[in-house]
Amino acid sequence: MALVRPELRAWAGRWHEALIGAGIGALGLFWALTSFGLLSWIGWGLVALSPVMIIAGVQRGRFRTGSGGPGVVRVDEGQVAYFGPLTGGAVALTELSRLSLDAQSVPPVWVLEQPGQPELAVPLTAEGADALFDVFAALPGIRTDRMLEEMRRASAPHRVVIWEKTREHMRLH
Structure with a gap:
């Protein structure tokens, strides 16, 4: 009880x-x-x-938008891995070029893009997806308030780019 x-x-x-x-x-x-x-x-x-x-x-x-969605997210050694029932994959955080939110998917998904690799779509409700907050907050130049607002709104008719790597982020020093 x-x-x-x-x-x-x-x-x-x-x-x-x-x-x-x-x-x-x-x-x-x-x-x-x-x-x-x-x-x-x-x-x-x-x-x-x-x-x-x-x-x-x-x-x-x-x-945190909920839980019980399809798949499992693991963040380990600078890499985001998603193990889903139909798809899956991994993205190296140093190679991440774009982060988007696709609210048209059911459930809505984060789309992580890395050059030369297929896009990785991670449901917002996947188990362990709340660990992505720390990963996304560490991206150079990201505006977490905008990211949270887009998550709340989740009504865009297309993908919304939350963060994109620019030349400034590619500097060595």
Whole structure:
């Protein structure tokens, strides 16, 4: 018998980083206001750190669109691999040339392109797809707010290019 309703468990799982940030902020505020000396200073430090954790948690929560989709995503050693029921493949992150969102697919998919290789279509709801947030956020020049907005909207009649490698990103130094 579960003590927590499945809907609440799913909601807390989606937003757990933001909830942890809020909890750390509350603990820090408690320590800052009720303690003296070093613990008070640590509390103020936690209060200052918590908004950053909450903002990062909200971004990650917005990226998670669900689960139970087809296939499994693995991120390992600078490579994204997708193992699906009908398709699959891998893309080296250093060779990634374009990231697109195709909302017309059911379910919507990330399209990762690498020169000389077939496109890799990864469903947003695939198991492990939430790990792609860190991968995409590390791409040089990507705007995560735009990426999250396109995911939320998901109504474009065509693929939307989220990020593309430019000459500036190909520099050695």
